Amino acid sequence: MSTVEAAPRPRLAARLFASGAHQRLLAFASLIILLVGFSLASPNFMQMSNIIAILQATSVNGVLAVAATLVIITGGIDLSVGTLMTFCAVIAGVVLTYWGMPMPLGILAAVAAGALCGLTSGTFIAKMKIPPFIATLGMMLMLKGLSLVISGTRPIYFNDTPGFTEIASGSVIGAVIPALPVPNGVLILFLVAIGASYILGRTVLGRYTFALGSNEEAVRLSGVNVDAWKMAVYALAGGICGIAGLLIASRLNSAQPALGLGYELEAIAAVVIGGTSLAGGRGTILGTLIGALIMSVLTNGLRILSVTQEWQTVVTGAIIILAVYIDMMRRRRTV
Amino acid sequence: MSAHSSALGASVSDTPRVPVVTMSGIEKHFPGVHALKQVHFELLPGEVHALMGENGAGKSTLMKILAGIYHKDDGTILIDGEPKEIVSPRAAQDLGISIIHQELSLMNDLITAQNIFIGREPRLRFGRIDEAQLTRQAAEIFASMNLSLDPRALVGNLTIAKQQMVEIAKALSFNARVLIMDEPTAALNKAEIEELFVIIRRLKADGVGIVYISHKMDELKEIADRVTVMRDGQYVGTVSAADTPTSRIIAMMVGRALTDTTVEIPDLSGAEIALDVRGLSRGREIRNVSFKVRKGEILGFAGLMGAGRTEVARAIFGADPRDAGEIRVNGKLCDIRTPTDAVRAGIGYLSEDRKRFGLCLGMDVRANIAMASMKRFTRGVGAIDEGDMRKVAERYIAQLSIRTPSDRQEVRFLSGGNQQKVVIAKWLLRDCDVLIFDEPTRGIDVGAKSEIYKLLASLAAQGRAIIVISSELPEILRLSHRIAVMCEGRLTGILPGGPGTSQEEIMHLATLRESAMIPTEAAP
Incomplete structure (x- = not known):
């Protein structure tokens, strides 16, 4: 034991490069630069109410991005997160409004529906060997259709469930500390992120999530039941999409069945900006959070500067390209 | 078998010619490995020169340097007596040096003619490819090799032997004067080997210098003129294939008598x-x-x-x-x-290709050692006992003397031998x-x-x-x-x-x- 030779630890810079921490630092630095830039450009930007608006706007995309991160680290992709979110919102609407069940059951139903759909995608991918892109593309369309069918293409309102809007828009923190009216939606985002971080960093599921993305065949040949673990990751991601469905339904006080398409791309964009590799095996929840924040800060700041919606979209696209380019440069240097 | 080789061997030693390739003092380091130490190699035109040595002796590394795939750290390369720097595979091709790898690098879904002229297709106007010309040129090369191969046959449908012929044809289409063949007969049967030797003899007669990497002694006696032996990244010696007993060559390779x-x-x-x-x-x-x-x-x-x-x-x-x-x-x-x-x-299985099948290269030593035994470190619903995992990983690092800065080092930074030990540790832990x-x-x-x-x-x-x-x-x-x-x-x-x-x-x-x-x- 004591004979392990004490080789010199690699230099700090090298360690940061190797761990990918540098990409997160970079994303974090960009976020700071954006914040500073916008507050210099407009005095309205750094207002407490605006900061809270930014955080609230991040909550839904942030939760979806956390779900997408888990799947992307396995080397897969989930295109169905957006329409799955809507599907779960519709399920909550059916259980609460159509059936008149109590709120906890609606919440449970939404999360369970999400997990079940994720498990189904996982089964297509792991057992039927359909490429994740195709499997979740099909899932995305099926869920979009099912949301419309179940809801009869009409929004389902939660007027009969008092307190449903509190899920996202109420403020537990504000009730305790009146000076800090952080909406519950933001709190939930952070809880989801902490939970996902814990799973990735400290549990067997998390270890296998990275291992699958790093070298699935080597994991299989280690005697690990890779199919089951992969399905578990997709199911977990689906359950998290269910939480996002509750958040968006609560904020709109309704399940909007036509909503959802396009959210998956925003989520993937946040993941990528946060430094998670689409090739799998590498990524962090913290990075994804920063990525999601960068996107909403950008949208919010550009709007305050009266940049039109159209140009906001152009800028967002450019940011994605830039972020991935920087990531590629890093890879070229280290590998 | 050695009967006809003696005549071929004699033809080389009789005529003094300028070597087409002279490599001297070649040095190459990889992370953690001194792969080549002051290696010397010489190839005459019209010569079949066998390069021998155990796996890891440095044969492939040396040839990859000649083919521009690796860069030498030190030493000189003369082509036709002129010093040259071979900076890329393209530069090697321009000098007339082609390499045929053990794993063939053909595109199975393209036809033979397309494979031979990939990247150099004869063009018509507007960038269209002149398919007729392409086919004709490929057919000409096959004819010059006296080969009955259809230029329009799908490469994926050919036998390994025929695919190898396509590789050789491709090399010749670059006007190769130096052809490096890495274990060309490894996947061939007796008849196919004969076929290959016929081609090699014809190339030889045309003055092409051939580097022949192989482990098979009987083949060397049949086809090679001279043999250069390498061991542990070092040059051991060059001998005549015909006049040197097999036992002597083996002794040169292993550095000791086999007994x-x-x-x-x-x-x-x-x-x-x-x-x-x-x-x-x-x-x-x-x-x-x-x-x-x-x-x-x-x-x-x-x-x-x-x-x-x-x-x-x-x-x-x-x-x-x-x-x-x-x-x-x-x-x-x-x-x-x-x-x-x-x-x-x-049952535990350690694959021949540990990078593809044995390791998660981007993960650390600790996770790789634990990969097959994760249950052992699971507490409660699924939490990992990192402390226990670290202790176990460090125990195996010490026991197998795995050279790594720590158990958190990513496996891709370790040398081949240490990577192999990590895989072994994985299975030892699994007991x-x-x-x-x-x-x-x-x-x-x-x-x-x-x-x-x-x-x-x-x-x-x-x-x-x-x-x-x-x-x-x-x-x-x-x-x-x-x-x-x-x-x-x-x-x-x-x-x-x-x-x-x-x-x-x-x-x-x-x-x-x-x-x-x-x-x-x-x-x-």
Whole structure:
């Protein structure tokens, strides 16, 4: 034991490069630069109410991005997160409004529906060997259709469930500390992120999530039941999409069945900006959070500067390209 | 066999010519490995020059430097007596140097003509490809080689031998004056080898210099003029192929006479049978293979490339499905369908390609060692006991002397030998009764090799049943208590290990075609 030779630890810079921490630092630095830039450009930007608006706007995309991160680290992709979110919102609407069940059951139903759909995608991918892109593309369309069918293409309102809007828009923190009216939606985002971080960093599921993305065949040949673990990751991601469905339904006080398409791309964009590799095996929840924040800060700041919606979209696209380019440069240097 | 080679050998030594290639003082370092030390090599036009040495001796590295794939750290390369820097594969091609890799690099979904002229297609206006011209040019090259090959045949449909001819044609289309062939006959049968030799002799007559990397002694006698031997990244010497006895060349390669590498064979007659395989079959790759391995025994698997040894290992391990066959571990019949089943039954498999099949390169040493034993570190619903995992990883790092700054180091930064030790640690931790090592020393430098040999011997001494698949006969002879030999998917015989068995006997069984087959149901 004591004979392990004490080789010199690699230099700090090298360690940061190797761990990918540098990409997160970079994303974090960009976020700071954006914040500073916008507050210099407009005095309205750094207002407490605006900061809270930014955080609230991040909550839904942030939760979806956390779900997408888990799947992307396995080397897969989930295109169905957006329409799955809507599907779960519709399920909550059916259980609460159509059936008149109590709120906890609606919440449970939404999360369970999400997990079940994720498990189904996982089964297509792991057992039927359909490429994740195709499997979740099909899932995305099926869920979009099912949301419309179940809801009869009409929004389902939660007027009969008092307190449903509190899920996202109420403020537990504000009730305790009146000076800090952080909406519950933001709190939930952070809880989801902490939970996902814990799973990735400290549990067997998390270890296998990275291992699958790093070298699935080597994991299989280690005697690990890779199919089951992969399905578990997709199911977990689906359950998290269910939480996002509750958040968006609560904020709109309704399940909007036509909503959802396009959210998956925003989520993937946040993941990528946060430094998670689409090739799998590498990524962090913290990075994804920063990525999601960068996107909403950008949208919010550009709007305050009266940049039109159209140009906001152009800028967002450019940011994605830039972020991935920087990531590629890093890879070229280290590998 | 040596009868016609003497004439060829003489023709070279008689005429003084400027070498087409002269490499001298070549140095090359890889992270953690001094791959080439002051290596010297010379090739004459119209010469077949065999380059020999054990795996890891540096042959391929040297040739990759000549072909512009690697860059030398130091030394000089003269082409036709002129100093040249070969900075890229393209630069090598421009100098007329082509390499044919062991793994052919053809595009299976394109036709032969397209493969030969990829990137250099004759064009019509507007960038369209002149298919007629393309086909004609390919046909001309085939004709010049006296080959009956259809320029429009899909490469994926050709035999390996024919694909190799396409590679040679491609090299010639660059007006190659130097052709490097890395184990060209490894996947060929006798008739195909003859066909290849006809082509090689024709190229020779045209003045092409050929570097021929091979392990097969009889071939060298037949085709090579001179032999250069390398060992441990160093130049050992250059001799005439015809006038040098095989034993001398082998001695140059291994640095000692083969006889002093004997194994001590324990008496295992009383030991229990750990692994019992009966009638294992899968398609044409595995045909009715049966054998037993006792506890404490090392069973070597010898054979040529493509003989089916890796396939047998993967089928036993459940990595590939099998058509038929029973597998018993410690006397118990096991229905192994997946690697998970195999590991549960107590079988571990260390792949020949550890980077692809053995390791998560982007993950740290700790996670890789724990990969097959995660349950052991699971607490509660699924939390990992990192402290315990670290302790265990550090224990194996010390026990196997894995050279790594810490157990958190990513495996991709370790040397080949240390990566292999990480894989071994993974299976030791899992505590398997049966361990299958597929080419355990491939790509590992010589110092680490002997460590791995010692490790295998000690694993057997602890009562584990060990299977070692190796393409290096000295390695098989040095390690095995018994030697199973395969050819074309069949087990052609099981020989006793130790000094009583010669390489020739093994090679005889390894080339025993179906017609000459004798039934073998060998008991341990």
